[in-house]
Amino acid sequence: MRNFYEQVYAVVRRIPRGKVTSYGRIANMLGRPRAARAVGYALNALKDKQDDPAYANMPWQRVINSQGRISIVNRENSANRQAELLRQEGVVVDDNLRVNLDVYLWEGLHWVEIDDIVGR
């Protein structure tokens, strides 16, 4: 896994259906505790890769912010896409786009798997 983005995608692909994690937690797993913002940027870059089948089934909806809230805000009156996707897989998202982390937080990867992704 050469670059940071690819490492982020590798982790995101491992998030189980019906679970969520945060940008910061992913950054921490990759050994970059302060790169949370870059994680969000990596996911944002996915929309330019939609054509590539390798990124087609990326469960990006399972990444929310540290407060357990969806960070993507689309224009008012339109249903939140990320909330829809999460509800489809059984995650309860309230009207304020919040998810109960005590229930749905993903435990994360074991260090062995992390090393495999980061390449050490």
Added chain:
DNA sequence: ACAGTGACAACAT
């Protein structure tokens, strides 16, 4: 080489 850009997060009000 360098300034601009966010799907962040921690902290202070």
Added chain:
DNA sequence: TATGTTGCCACTG
């Protein structure tokens, strides 16, 4: 709780 501020970092033109 809800905002606002500030520091951060990888990537881009």
